[in-house]
Amino acid sequence: MTLHLAIIPGMRITRRVFTPSQLEKLGRLSRKVTLNQEEGNPSPETVKRLIQGADAVITSWGCPPLDSELLAEAPDLRALLHAAGSVKTVVTPELWERGIQVTGAASMLSRGVAETTLGLTIASLKNMWQIIDYTRNKDWWGFQQDSVRSRIREMFGITIGVIGAGHAGRHYIKLLQGFDVKILLSDPTYTEVQAAELGAKLVPLEELLAAADVVAVMAPEIPETYQLLNEDRLGLMKDDAILINPARGSIIHEEALIRHLKLGRFFACLDVTEPEPPASDHPFRTLPNVVLTGHIAGAVNNGLLQIGKFITDEWERWVQGVPMEGRIDPVKLSFLA
Structure with missing residues (x-):
């Protein structure tokens, strides 16, 4: 030695x-x-x-x-x-x-990011955040009303869009293989063959945003991804879509995101913001269609x-x-x- x-x-x-x-x-x-x-x-x-x-x-x-x-x-x-x-x-x-x-050891940290994203995906599709509020603070069966129950979806027959297939994105896609869902991938470093080998279909970002029921932001924070999800691209998302960001806050134009959230267009799970933490009076803290998880997606x-x-x-x-x-x-x- x-x-x-x-x-x-x-x-x-x-x-x-x-x-x-x-x-x-x-x-x-x-x-x-x-x-x-x-x-x-x-x-x-x-x-x-x-x-x-x-x-x-x-x-x-x-x-x-x-x-x-x-x-x-x-x-x-x-x-x-x-x-x-x-x-x-x-x-x-x-x-x-x-x-x-x-x-x-980025691949080890990324496992936690992917697993947390899967958990947020399932919980959000199930509309657990709103149901928890009903069962804790309101009528136990209140969530059975159409406006709440109708938002419940399962991991079946839906489309999940993954933006970026680095360590975290690849592991997230791997975890999704256990469900009957369609997976779209947007990543300029991948070919169609490489995406197919992961179990995803490679598509342009705009096509992914327009088609996905769940959009998971797994891209790295680099100059090319700064405010990648801007006003126009956020506008392409479905009105009932779920946006999950466990990557970096700078990848989303947050002022544009706030405008869409105030319209009630979709639901957002944000593990990261720009800056962190958001101000005490920031809309993310009060909007009913936002969940903040305090940057715990990685290894803890x-x-x-x-x-x-x-x-x-x-x-x-x-x-x-x-x-x-x-x-x-x-x-x-x-x-x-």
């Missing part, structure tokens, strides 16, 4: 992501492990000290970008394992220039431990000379969240 691994997140993050047994396994797989014992986010000076002579480094939330000044302390660095979502917070051009391999609590397991397994693959599953292609970085 000749590899020196530096784990640079503060202990507050490390304890949330890695179990003691996972840290122990990382140690067994390494000649030397340098573990940041400080609680808070590491400063550049702390990172310099930790990565001296390291062959690989584990980063996570709160870690600074690994620029040329930091990389100078680890001339033998060959791998970066990011125990969080987007690697864009830590990668730099200098890192790619040195040929350092990068892997990330025990779900974060999936990240630690994945990164530990990635390190084992690296040590054994096996390709890492989450390896990032720098050419495709601009399309990633």
